Every structure is written in structure tokens, then in C-alpha cells.
Amino acid sequence: MWKVRVKLTAKSLRANWGMFAHSKLGPIGLFLIVFFLLFGLVHPLYLVYRGSDKIYDPVVGFAYDLLPEGNPHPPTLSHPLGTDILGRDILGQLMHSTAKAFMLGLIAAGFGVLISTLVGSIAAYFGGFIDSVFMRLADVVMLFPLIAFLVALSAAIEITLFKLAIILAILMGFGGTTIILKSQALTVKVKPFIEAARVSGGGHFRIILSHIIPNVLPLSFLYMMFGVTTAIFSEAILSYLGFLNVRMSLGIMIYTANDSGYLIGSRLGTYWYLWLPPGLIISLLCAGFYFVGRGLDEVVNPRLRER
Amino acid sequence: MALLEVSNLTMHYTTRVGDVMAVDSVDFTLERGRALGLVGESGCGKTSIAMTILKLLPENARILGGQIRFDGVDLVPLSEDQMRKYRWDHISMVFQAAMNSLNPVYTVGDQILEAIQHHMPMKERAVRKRIAELFNLVGLDPAVMDQYPHEYSGGMKQRAVIAMALSCDPSIIIADEPTTALDVIVQDRILKQIDKIREELNMGMIYISHDIAVIAEVSDRIGVMYAGKMVEFADTHTIFKSPVHPYTYALMSTFPSVKGDKRELVELSGEPPNLIEPPLGCRFHPRCPRVTAVCQEQEPVFTEVANEHFCACWNQRS
Amino acid sequence: MNNTTVEVVDLKKLFPMAGGLFSRKVRYIHAVEDLSFKIQEGETLGLVGESGCGKTTTGKLLVKLIPPTGGHIYFNGSDVATIEGGALLREYRRKVQMIFQDPYESMNPRKTVYDIIAEPLVVQKVGNIVERETMVAEMLSGVGIVPPDTFMFRYPHELSGGQRQRVAIARAMVINPSFLVADEPTSMLDVSVRTGVMKLMLQLRKEFNLAVLYITHDLAVARYMCDRLAVMYLGRMVELGETEEVLQNPLHPYTKALISAIPIPDPTFTREAIPIKGGVSKPVDPHPRCRFYDRCPVATDGCEKLEHPPLEDKGSGHYVACYEV
Numbered sequence: 001m002w003k004v005r006v007k008l009t010a011k012s013l014r015a016n017w018g019m020f021a022h023s024k025l026g027p028i029g030l031f032l033i034v035f036f037l038l039f040g041l042v043h044p045l046y047l048v049y050r051g052s053d054k055i056y057d058p059v060v061g062f063a064y065d066l067l068p069e070g071n072p073h074p075p076t077l078s079h080p081l082g083t084d085i086l087g088r089d090i091l092g093q094l095m096h097s098t099a100k101a102f103m104l105g106l107i108a109a110g111f112g113v114l115i116s117t118l119v120g121s122i123a124a125y126f127g128g129f130i131d132s133v134f135m136r137l138a139d140v141v142m143l144f145p146l147i148a149f150l151v152a153l154s155a156a157i158e159i160t161l162f163k164l165a166i167i168l169a170i171l172m173g174f175g176g177t178t179i180i181l182k183s184q185a186l187t188v189k190v191k192p193f194i195e196a197a198r199v200s201g202g203g204h205f206r207i208i209l210s211h212i213i214p215n216v217l218p219l220s221f222l223y224m225m226f227g228v229t230t231a232i233f234s235e236a237i238l239s240y241l242g243f244l245n246v247r248m249s250l251g252i253m254i255y256t257a258n259d260s261g262y263l264i265g266s267r268l269g270t271y272w273y274l275w276l277p278p279g280l281i282i283s284l285l286c287a288g289f290y291f292v293g294r295g296l297d298e299v300v301n302p303r304l305r306e307r
Numbered sequence: 308m309a310l311l312e313v314s315n316l317t318m319h320y321t322t323r324v325g326d327v328m329a330v331d332s333v334d335f336t337l338e339r340g341r342a343l344g345l346v347g348e349s350g351c352g353k354t355s356i357a358m359t360i361l362k363l364l365p366e367n368a369r370i371l372g373g374q375i376r377f378d379g380v381d382l383v384p385l386s387e388d389q390m391r392k393y394r395w396d397h398i399s400m401v402f403q404a405a406m407n408s409l410n411p412v413y414t415v416g417d418q419i420l421e422a423i424q425h426h427m428p429m430k431e432r433a434v435r436k437r438i439a440e441l442f443n444l445v446g447l448d449p450a451v452m453d454q455y456p457h458e459y460s461g462g463m464k465q466r467a468v469i470a471m472a473l474s475c476d477p478s479i480i481i482a483d484e485p486t487t488a489l490d491v492i493v494q495d496r497i498l499k500q501i502d503k504i505r506e507e508l509n510m511g512m513i514y515i516s517h518d519i520a521v522i523a524e525v526s527d528r529i530g531v532m533y534a535g536k537m538v539e540f541a542d543t544h545t546i547f548k549s550p551v552h553p554y555t556y557a558l559m560s561t562f563p564s565v566k567g568d569k570r571e572l573v574e575l576s577g578e579p580p581n582l583i584e585p586p587l588g589c590r591f592h593p594r595c596p597r598v599t600a601v602c603q604e605q606e607p608v609f610t611e612v613a614n615e616h617f618c619a620c621w622n623q624r625s
Numbered sequence: 626m627n628n629t630t631v632e633v634v635d636l637k638k639l640f641p642m643a644g645g646l647f648s649r650k651v652r653y654i655h656a657v658e659d660l661s662f663k664i665q666e667g668e669t670l671g672l673v674g675e676s677g678c679g680k681t682t683t684g685k686l687l688v689k690l691i692p693p694t695g696g697h698i699y700f701n702g703s704d705v706a707t708i709e710g711g712a713l714l715r716e717y718r719r720k721v722q723m724i725f726q727d728p729y730e731s732m733n734p735r736k737t738v739y740d741i742i743a744e745p746l747v748v749q750k751v752g753n754i755v756e757r758e759t760m761v762a763e764m765l766s767g768v769g770i771v772p773p774d775t776f777m778f779r780y781p782h783e784l785s786g787g788q789r790q791r792v793a794i795a796r797a798m799v800i801n802p803s804f805l806v807a808d809e810p811t812s813m814l815d816v817s818v819r820t821g822v823m824k825l826m827l828q829l830r831k832e833f834n835l836a837v838l839y840i841t842h843d844l845a846v847a848r849y850m851c852d853r854l855a856v857m858y859l860g861r862m863v864e865l866g867e868t869e870e871v872l873q874n875p876l877h878p879y880t881k882a883l884i885s886a887i888p889i890p891d892p893t894f895t896r897e898a899i900p901i902k903g904g905v906s907k908p909v910d911p912h913p914r915c916r917f918y919d920r921c922p923v924a925t926d927g928c929e930k931l932e933h934p935p936l937e938d939k940g941s942g943h944y945v946a947c948y949e950v
Contacts, residue, residue, distance in 0.1 A: 004778050008737065192731040199688050200745040200796070201718035214735050348815040460904050490675040490905065491842070495886035495898050517816055520845075520888035524896070543892045561820045562890050563845040565872050572849065574824055575817040578785040594817075 026295015032288030040099030108168035109227030115173025120181035225293035316373035344526030406464035416452035462493035630836035636696035671851030722797035728789035787818035866943035
């Protein structure tokens with residue numbers, strides 16, 4: 001029995017892949033994601049290759065090998081993208097931060113969408129009071145003053161990327177996406193096969209888990225892609241504005257450069273290696289997930305397909 | 308000369324998965340003042356024929372051959388501009404579920420007004436007078452002209468849509484499943500009304516339906532469609548009392564009736580075929596109780612088997 | 626002597642209507658009112674009427690998809706009207722199943738045929754995985770989908786309309802119910818496919834000795850499928866009797882008008898439609914008098930003043946709710 005199910009899953013994956021590959025943006029996005037994923041994963045190997053942790057650690061390293069020249073230092077052979085103002089190897093920082101960006105994005109969006117799917121489906125199924133509660137909660141969350149909250153919080157505790165991921169997950173989970181997924185769940189709930197499931201004897205949770213959620217999941221997955229984009233971009237902006245006290249991230253790299261005055265006027269050109277690499281990666285990474293999302297749109301929404 | 312003469316009409320759609328042969332070498336005629344019924348199941352091409360006659364085809368559709376002679380003029384080679392003179396003014400259509408496509412934010416009167424003014428410039432007062440005339444013709448109280456679609460019942464909406472189709476005095480109306488969504492009593496009234504209009508205005512009518520009972524009551528002649536082809540064409544009495552095509556015969560036997568003997572219904576195995584890859588030879592052969600070898604290889608030709616009685620079958624019944 | 630599987634007594638269902646922005650009074654749609662009938666083991670009762678007459682609501686009440694506002698539903702002797710959940714409801718669901726109108730929308734598009742048919746077994750905890758596979762295969766053969774192994778792992782969109790409806794029937798029957806509610810099971814199928822499905826249902830009815838409530842607006846189909854007919858109008862039953870008797874000798878003015886309006890697929894038959902004015906409306910807070918009064922061609926002053934006429938036996942089990950018969 002399970003052999004057949006595996007075969008069926010493989011068949012449907014192949015069919016969906018065909019549709020995904022057919023869209024123009026999808027495969028481009030996928031390429032970007034895979035490229036940067038490998039880029040981030042390769043960091044430990046890079047450190048091994050370079051040998052010295054004292055020099056190459058992305059947070060506490062220092063370019064002793066470039067002394068007596070000052071920092072930030074333009075690209076050289078031993079530091080292909082140069083060093084930042086604290087003497088840390090930029091290429092290594094990029095790899096490390098990219099890996100962390102993935103972690104942030106996938107945790108925030110993954111848990112966020114998990115929450116929205118569950119909450120949206122439950123709200124749609126039960127309606128009435130439960131629905132009202134979650135919808136009002138979504139309204140509140142969408143109006144939430146994220147920046148003020150983070151400023152206050154950062155005074156009290158250290159906000160690591162992981163904690164940020166959780167906060168974003170909760171905000172995304174109970175916020176706008178819930179409303180979208182709930183309306184998708186509603187379109188499923190009113191279909192006759194749900195009535196048929198009840199007549200067969202199914203209880204509430206069986207129907208929600210076995211019938212409603214599987215029909216909402218494709219849309220959830222789509223919004224997860226957009227969620228990753230939001231998470232990475234939000235972190236970048238928040239770090240740039242100095243509201244987080246994360247130790248190292250793509251946003252922090254730009255923040256560090258800006259805070260020390262290296263992004264003003266003509267310095268923007270001279271010190272391009274301080275802001276262009278992280279900025280480029282943020283944009284491309286976000287674009288990658290967004291394109292995958294758009295590629296998935298056709299797979300998820302049959303009405304968008306060509307005839 | 309017949310009012311409408313369709314000969315050897317062929318049309319196909321191109322889709323991502325293949326070409327759909329929606330209408331294949333179809334022949335029939337329609338006389339002035341008479342009613343033709345096109346009957347068949349889903350996918351048989353009856354709606355496609357109507358859209359082809361009016362040349363209201365989507366981008367991926369193409370007429371591959373044949374003629375559509377309206378009053379002697381072949382419509383097939385006409386350009387879109389030329390076609391516009393024929394649509395609505397000479398040949399008009401009540402689309403399937405048209406009553407549900409009435410715009411909810413405009414009054415019914417306004418919608419008909421727009422349709423009329425689009426085709427002939429008339430002052431608003433004159434148009435309203437015309438609409439009142441049309442409403443009387445279809446059995447609606449002219450006063451409801453200024454109401455909104457949601458204030459109309461199903462039957463009233465259908466009458467309004469018919470009024471719209473009549474607005475430019477066409478000589479042919481094509482009605483695609485005009486009463487399918489309506490209750491039986493309303494259906495009866497509307498069918499009677501349509502018949503009255505046809506007689507009064509001496510119009511030609513083409514009824515399209517899957518409901519054989521309705522077609523039996525409203526048509527003078529019937530064309531039976533299957534998988535894009537016309538399999539039999541004759542007057543109503545012949546089709547019901549002495550059908551020669553096995554599909555026609557099966558269709559008649561499969562329809563229960565409230566009157567008459569409660570006879571045993573005949574089961575027809577299989578389902579209507581996929582039009583992208585229809586069966587080789589006769590398209591009905593996989594389901595036909597009279598199938599022989601030739602049916603599986605060659606498509607039967609639509610020929611006259613008796614006076615004004617046409618059929619496409621190698622082994623027709625006698 | 627057959628047992629009475631289902632007996633409905635004075636069944637009532639009201640739906641509140643939104644009163645409007647400033648109105649405080651709630652209005653009710655009397656979708657079903659004073660409905661009473663019996664269905665014996667092995668018998669098919671047809672519930673017929675036009676849209677809005679309450680037949681679909683009755684079907685849902687009997688399958689307990691919606692709770693009744695009043696009345697009793699006796700199933701094998703016990704009143705199930707007030708059951709809301711738990712073990713009692715699950716028991717009921719083992720014995721009472723439904724076939725839905727839309728063969729496309731009544732199945733989860735992400736589930737295989739096997740999953741769809743096995744669902745009642747899984748939910749009711751019948752059999753283990755191996756046993757279920759056998760039961761599903763047997764059921765598929767039983768509804769004419771052969772060979773079962775080829776079809777078991779297909780998805781609904783890979784099946785034709787007729788095949789889907791057969792799968793729906795298999796799903797309803799796999800748990801061996803004793804009462805089936807069929808809500809217009811053939812109205813969305815192609816004409817040439819309907820007969821096959823209808824014959825299948827007749828065969829299964831005989832094989833399993835089912836009691837069936839067959840809901841349809843098509844009297845010709847009801848004639849073929851049902852032993853007795855109940856005609857509904859605006860939520861109330863106006864006529865009840867053996868099928869041929871009701872169809873060939875209708876007594877209630879509404880039934881007469883309804884039957885006379887049905888098109889006959891025989892060009893030699895001349896049909897005389899009985900004209901009645903007006904159209905069907907919704908039974909919103911209806912007047913307690915006969916609901917057909919406004920449109921009835923034989924209504925009298927008496928009909929205006931009296932309450933809705935009760936169903937009365939006019940001879941050999943032919944019941945009519947009318948003062949003028």
C-alpha cells in the first residue's frame with residue numbers, strides 16, 4: 001500500500017515540477033536560492049581552507065595579516081572582498097550571514113505559516129465566536145508597532161536572530177496571512193465533500209486536519225515563500241536602522257559601515273565592498289524566494305494556468 | 308431558399324494538450340418561421356456550433372472549412388467588422404445561463420437600452436418605448452423595466468434576456484439551454500412564450516438542449532449531435548418514432564417519461580469520448596450495440612436515407 | 626411484513642433571516658413544517674418538488690447535517706432528532722448515509738479513490754488496513770468499476786462523471802447502512818450515463834434491502850426509481866401515495882399543475898398544461914392557511930380562512946392536504 005502512495009506522490013511531484021519549470025520566474029528563483037544556500041553552507045569549509053580563526057572569524061577576527069595597513073581594506077588575494085572597519089574578512093562574513101539569513105527566513109516563515117494555516121482553518125471551520133476572536137487578533141497584529149516594540153525590547157534583552165525569527169513568526173502567523181488562508185479554508189469548507197466527510201462520521205478535527213488543511217497547504221507554501229522574503233528584508237532594515245543588537249547579519253554589515261560614516265558622499269564609491277556585497281545578496285535572496293513564489297502561483301492556482 | 312444553411316462546417320480549438328475537434332463536418336438547414344432542435348450531451352458540440360455560426364470564437368479556435376449561408380450570404384469568410392452587422396441584427400443568441408450574467412448594478416432596462424443603442428442609434432425615449440414593446444412580447448410587465456436583476460425571479464430574468472436578444476428584430480434566434488435552470492412550471496410558460504413569439508414574428512429558431520423532452524415539444528426538426536458530429540437529422544416525429552442511428556435510438560430509450568407505459572430503460576455503457584483523441588472511425592463505435600469492423604476503421608458519411616432524413620451510420624436500424 | 630426503518634413525525638426546521646439594519650424582529654424561513662412520513666425496509670420514497678420546497682433541507686435533517694427545530698425522527702424505533710454528537714451520532718452515521726448531487730464537488734480532489742471509499746471505514750474504525758483494502762475492492766466491483774486495482778489509486782479528476790458517482794455510491798455503501806438519502810444523484814450526469822447509475826442504485830437497494838429517500842425535482846426519474854412519492858410545496862407535504870397513483874391520478878391542485886407542465890418526449894402526445902398564476906417564493910413567516918392558496922385555481926373562501934389542510938387518506942394510502950378534493 002505505501003509503495004503505491006510513494007509512487008503517486010512521485011508522480012504528482014513530477015507533474016507539479018513540470019508546471020513550475022514552465023513558468024519563467026520559478027526556475028530562476030530556485031537557482032538563486034540553491035546558489036546562496038550552498039554559499040552559506042560552504043562557510044565552515046572556507047574557514048578550514050583559510051586556516052586561521054583568529055584572522056577569519058566573522059565576528060571577532062582581525063586581519064592581522066594585513067597590518068600595518070588600516071581597515072577597512074579593499075579586496076586583496078587573502079581577503080577577496082576586503083575587510084570591514086573592524087578588520088574582519090568580508091567574504092567570510094557574507095557566507096556566515098547568508099546562512100543565518102536562511103535560518104531566520106525559514107524559521108520565521110515556516111512557523112509563521114504553520115500558525116496561520118492552523119488558525120485560519122480553525123477560524124473558518126468553526127466560524128462564530130472563534131472566528132471573530134482570531135480575526136480581531138489579526139487586525140491588532142497588523143497594526144502592531146513592530147519598530148517601537150523592538151526598540152523597547154532591545155533595551156531590555158538581547159535580540160538574537162533566533163529570537164527575531166520567533167517574533168516575526170508570531171506576527172506573521174497571527175496577522176494578515178491568517179486572513180488570506182482563512183478565506184481559502186472557507187472556500188474548502190463549503191464544498192460538498194466536507195459535508196460528505198461529516199456524514200461518513202468524521203469529527204471536527206479529522207475534517208480540519210485531513211480535508212481542509214491539505215487543500216489549504218499549497219497556498220500556505222506559496223505564502224511561506226513570500227514570508228521568507230519579508231523576514232530577510234525586515235531584518236535587514238531593522239538592523240540597518242540599529243534597532244536590533246544582533247551580532248552579525250547582512251543588515252548589520254551595512255549598519256556597521258553606515259554607522260562609521262563610510263557610506264557618505266564619494267566614500268560610497270571607494271568603499272563599495274562594505275555595502276554592495278551584503279546589499280546585493282539581500283536583494284537577490286529576497287528576489288529568489290519571491291520568484292519561486294510566483295512560479296508556484298501557477299501550480300497552486302489552477303485558474304492561472306494557460307489553456 | 309432556406310434561411311440558414313450550414314454545410315460541412317468544421318471548427319477546432321487548439322489547447323496545450325492537443326486539438327479539440329469540437330465541430331466536425333456538420334450539415335443542417337433552418338427554414339424561416341421554423342424551429343430546429345440541436346440535442347446531445349455535454350461536449351457534443353451543440354454550443355460550439357452556435358458560437359461558430361455567430362463567429363464568437365475565442366482566440367484559439369479556428370474554422371477549418373465549410374459554409375454558413377445566411378439568406379444566401381456565406382458568413383465564414385466575413386471579417387469581424389462585417390460580422391458585426393449580422394450579429395444581433397439578423398442572428399441573435401440567448402446564451403447558456405445568460406440570466407445569471409445580468410449586471411447586478413444596473414437596472415434591467417438600462418442594460419437592454421445599452422444593447423440596443425450599441426446597434427442602432429436611437430433616442431432614449433424611443434428605446435424605452437421599444438423595450439416596453441419587447442417586454443409585452445415576452446410576457447413581462449413593462450413597469451419592471453426599472454428594477455434591478457436581483458428583484459427579478461428566475462423566470463423573469465430569462466424573459467428579460469430573451470427580450471434583449473429580440474431587441475434588434477433578428478430573423479434567427481439561437482437559444483442555448485434556455486430553461487435548464489428553471490423550475491418545471493416556469494419552464495413550461497417560457498417555452499410556450501418563445502413559441503408564440505416565433506409564430507408572431509415568423510422567426511427561425513435554433514434550440515440547443517440536452518433535454519430530449521423539451522426538444523420534442525418545441526422543435527419541428529431535430530439534429531442529434533455526438534462528439535462533434537451530427538449523427539442524425541430529421542423531423543421530430545421521425546426522430547422519435549423511427550430513429551435509424553443507434554445513438555438516437557439509445558438516447559430515446561434512456562429517457563424516462565411520466566406518461567405512457569413505464570418501460571424498461573436501456574443502459575448505454577461508457578461515456579462520451581474525449582474530443583482531443585476521438586475514437587478512430589465512427590466516434591460512437593465503442594458504445595454502439597451494432598458495431599462491426601468497418602465502424603472501427605472508417606467514419607460513416609452523413610447521407611440522406613429517406614426524404615429529408617439524414618444519418619451517418621454503417622449499420623443503421625431500419 | 627417489513628419493518629419501518631425511518632419514521633418522521635411533525636418535523637420542523639426554521640432558518641432565521643437577517644432582519645435588516647433597523648429591524649429588531651427576526652423573521653424565519655419555514656423551510657420544513659409538519660412533515661410526517663414513514664419509509665419501510667426495502668422501500669424507496671421519492672421526495673419531489675420544485676426548488677425551495679424544502680426537499681434538500683429534509684434530506685440534510687435526516688442525515689443530521691443540520692439539527693431540527695422541532696419534531697421527531699425515529700430510526701428503528703428510537704428518536705434521533707435531538708442527538709448532537711458523541712457515540713450515539715457515530716452509531717447513527719454507521720446506519721445512515723448520503724449520496725450527493727455533484728459528483729465533482731462531493732469528493733476531496735486530493736484523495737485517491739481508495740481513500741475516499743475507505744473514509745467511513747477509517748473514521749468508524751472498521752477493520753484493519755488489509756481488510757479495508759479488500760472491502761474497498763469488493764465495493765468497487767460491486768458498483769461496476771472494474772478492475773478495482775486499476776482505479777483504486779486514481780484521483781477524482783481522472784474519472785468521468787458517471788464513474789465518480791459510482792465511487793460516491795461505493796463510499797456510502799461500504800459501511801453497510803440500512804438507510805440511504807440520495808439527493809438528486811443523477812441530475813448532474815450526462816443523459817446517457819444516468820440510466821446506468823439509476824439501475825445500479827435499484828440493484829443495490831434490492832441486494833441490501835435498503836430504505837431510500839430519493840430527492841429529485843425530476844418526476845420522470847422519480848417514477849422510475851421510487852415506490853411511493855411525497856410531493857412538497859413551500860416546506861409542507863401536499864400529497865403522498867404510490868408512485869403510479871400520484872402520477873397518473875394526482876389529487877392536489879399543485880401536483881396536477883406540476884405534472885401537467887412536464888415536457889413529454891413524445892411528439893404525438895398533446896399536453897394540456899394547467900395554468901396557475903405566480904411563482905414559487907420563500908416561505909418567510911408564512912400565513913397559517915394553505916400555502917398554495919395564492920396560486921390555487923380551485924381555492925375557495927374557506928381555504929382562505931382555515932388553517933393549512935392536514936394530510937388525509939383519500940383511499941388506499943393516497944394522502945392529500947387539500948379541502949377541495
